[in-house]
Amino acid sequence: MNTGIFFDYMKSFFLKDLTNMAVAAPLLRANVRTDFKLTYVDTATNASSQRTRYPLFKQPQLPAYNVFDSKYLESGFIDSHCHLDFLLQRQGFKGSYADYQKRHQATFPNSYQGCIAVFCNPFSFNKRYMWEKYLREDKVWAAFGCHPHNAKDYNDDIERSLCAALEHPKVRALGEIGLDYSNRNNCLKEVQFEVFRRQLKIALMKKLPVVIHCRDAHEDGMRIISQVLPKDYTIHLHCFTDTWEWAQKWLNKFPNLFIGITNVVTFPSAKSVHEVAKNIPLDRLLLETDAPYFVPKRSPKGTRWSHPGMAIHVAEQIAALKNIPVKNVLQATRKNTRFVYNV
Numbered sequence: 012m013n014t015g016i017f018f019d020y021m022k023s024f025f026l027k028d029l030t031n032m033a034v035a036a037p038l039l040r041a042n043v044r045t046d047f048k049l050t051y052v053d054t055a056t057n058a059s060s061q062r063t064r065y066p067l068f069k070q071p072q073l074p075a076y077n078v079f080d081s082k083y084l085e086s087g088f089i090d091s092h093c094h095l096d097f098l099l100q101r102q103g104f105k106g107s108y109a110d111y112q113k114r115h116q117a118t119f120p121n122s123y124q125g126c127i128a129v130f131c132n133p134f135s136f137n138k139r140y141m142w143e144k145y146l147r148e149d150k151v152w153a154a155f156g157c158h159p160h161n162a163k164d165y166n167d168d169i170e171r172s173l174c175a176a177l178e179h180p181k182v183r184a185l186g187e188i189g190l191d192y193s194n195r196n197n198c199l200k201e202v203q204f205e206v207f208r209r210q211l212k213i214a215l216m217k218k219l220p221v222v223i224h225c226r227d228a229h230e231d232g233m234r235i236i237s238q239v240l241p242k243d244y245t246i247h248l249h250c251f252t253d254t255w256e257w258a259q260k261w262l263n264k265f266p267n268l269f270i271g272i273t274n275v276v277t278f279p280s281a282k283s284v285h286e287v288a289k290n291i292p293l294d295r296l297l298l299e300t301d302a303p304y305f306v307p308k309r310s311p312k313g314t315r316w317s318h319p320g321m322a323i324h325v326a327e328q329i330a331a332l333k334n335i336p337v338k339n340v341l342q343a344t345r346k347n348t349r350f351v352y353n354v
Contacts, residue, residue, distance in 0.1 A: 072279065073277070073279050073285070073308075073328065073331070073332070074328075074331035074332055074334070075331065076309070076324075076327035076328055076330065076331040076337075077327075078120075078307075078309060078323055078324055078327050084120070084121075084122045084337070084338060084341065085122075085338075086122060086337075086338045086341035086342050086345065087122045087123070087124040087341065087345055088122055088123065088124060088298055088322055088323065088326060088341050088344060088345060088348075089124050089125045089126060089127065089150075089298075089322075089345065089348045089352075089354060090123075090125075090126040090127065090298065090299055090300050090302070090319035090320075090322040091126075091127050091247065091271055091297040091298060091299045091322075091344075091348050091351070091352065092127055092129055092187070092222065092247070092249050092250070092271055092273075092297075092299035092300070092301055093126050093127070093128060093129065093299070093300050093301065093302040093318070093319045094128070094129055094130075094131070094301070094302060094303065095108055095126070095128040095145045095151070095302075095319075096128070096130060096132075096135070096141060096142060096145065097302075097303055098111075098302050098303040098316060098318060099111060101303055101316060102303070102316060107144070107148065108145055108148050108151065109148055109149075111318070112320070115318060115320070117311075118310070118311065118314075118318070118320050118321060119318075119319075119320035120320060120323050122323065122341065123319065123320045123322075123323070124150060124345075125149075125150030125151060125152070125319075125354065126150070126151060126152075126319040127152050127153070127154055127183060127184070127352055127354075128142075128145050128146070128151055128152070128153050128154075129153075129154045129155075129156075129186065129187055129222065130142050130153060130154070130155050130176070131155075131156055131157065131158035131161070131186075131187050132158070132161065133157040133158075133161050133164055133165060133169045133172070133173070134164070134169075136155060136169065136172035136173050136175070136176045137172035137175070137176075139176075142176075143179075146179060146181045151181070152181050152182070152183045152352060152354050153179060153181050153182045153183065154182065154183060154184040154185060154186045154187070154222050155173055155176045155177055155182065155185065155186075156173070156185050156186040156187055156188040156210055156221075156222065157169065157173065157188060157206060157210060158187060158188070158224065159188070159189050159190055159191040159196060159198060159203050159206070159207070159224055160191060160195070160196050160198065161198075162198040162202045162203045162205075162206040162207075163197075163198045163199075163202055165206040165209070170209065170213070173210075173213070174213060174217075177213070177217055177219065182219070183219075183220070183352040183353060183354060184214075184219050184220040184221065184222050184247065184351070184352060185210060185213060185214040185217070185219045185220070185221050185222070186220075186221050186222020186223065186224070186247070186249070187222040187223065187224040187249050188206075188207055188210045188211070188221065188222070188223065188224065189207060189223045189224035189225045189228070189232060190203050190204075190207060190224075190225055190226070190228035190231055190232050190235075191203070191224060191225075191226040191227075191228065192226060192227040192228045193226045193227055196226075200231075204231070204235060207235055208235060208238075208239055211235070211236065211239040211240055212239060214240075215239065215240060215244075220244075220245040220246065220247060220351050220352065221236075221240070221244070221245075221246055221247070222247045222249050223236070223246055223247065223248050223249060224249055224250070225248065229253070229257050229260065229261070233260070233261065233264055233265075236265070237264070242264075242265060242266070243265075243266055243267050244265070244267060245267045245268075245350070245351055246265055246267065246268040246269070247268075247269055247271055247297060247351055248261055248268055248269065248270050248271060249271045249299065249301070250271055250272075250273050250275075250299065250301050251270045251271060251272060251284070251287060252275055252281070252283065252284055253283060253287075254283045254286065254287070255283070255286040255287050255290050255291075258270055258287045258290075258291060262291075262295055268295070269295050269296065269297045269347055269350075269351055270287070270291060270295060270296060270297065271297040271298070271299040272284065272287065272288060272291075272296065272297070272298065272299070272325055272329065273299050273300060273301045273304075273305045273325060274300060274305040274306065274307040274308075274317060274321060274322075274324050274325055274328075275305055276288050276325055276328045276329060276332070277307045277308040277309060277324055277325070277328045278308055279308070285332055288328070288329045288332045288333070289332050289333060293339065293340065293343035293344070294343060294346075294347065295347070296329070296340075296343065296344055296347060297344055297347055297348060297351065298322045298325045298326055298340075298344045298348075299322060299325070300317045300318065300319055300321050300322050300325070301317075302316065302317040302318045302319055302321070303316035303317055303318065304316075304317060305317055306321075307321050307324035307325075307328075308324075309324060310324070326340045326341050326344065
């Protein structure tokens, strides 16, 4: 059983009946503090996330926002990073993405203007039936790249398939690619280095922006990018969850790098992301969901997966943290998305 699910179950178990705490305590001793004030459990969210610590009981308060207030805003947004293939597959949805939007129209605000669909499974590159249907849809653009979790699978055949997929007229970037040193990745660093470099060279050759996945690998990631790409190359540093100190290093090193923030910013325990959101200049920010992962904290009860329309929660939470109107966030990030992805 997944560790996070197990401890969520045990929490529910002993909270329902305090007498059960005697049973639960030995199992939870390594994870639960006796004062019940700062109790944490490790949960793994997805292939694009690092292991995050979420409090089970007392959580810090975040500035509140009301997503319904932004439903009819004139300022629009594009979800700059999502996985439509994973989203519909995991929900077992048989219709088109347009059908999906109609089914979930209550959580797709009028300000939603489209998404960048990222295809990072290298075995899908040569199977056009797995991804081309999404690109037939209005306001859906694409990025292709081999995820660092699949670096061991990368070879000449995969590279040829990748290059062919990148020729599609709706492709706007190469990615997500990069390095992942988390315990969820069993690929050797040396293998990741080689695959990362090969794909950066393809992006440079094809003059495509790059979407970077970097987990616990900042120094190596910046070093390799600097070795292959010009300093002013256009970069989307995807799903940033580290400290403001590291964010500053990336922003200072690459003047055309933009940091993507997901709905992790809506989680009360994600303090480092809150600091990044408060401090990042609006002209270096991108909104993303990484759907189907990272369900917003304020989403309707029972919501299991996120979708591109939920990037509005990212904008709202960042606006609340910065204490500025959400339209300022939407206008700036829409301009940034146009610069990076030409949409």
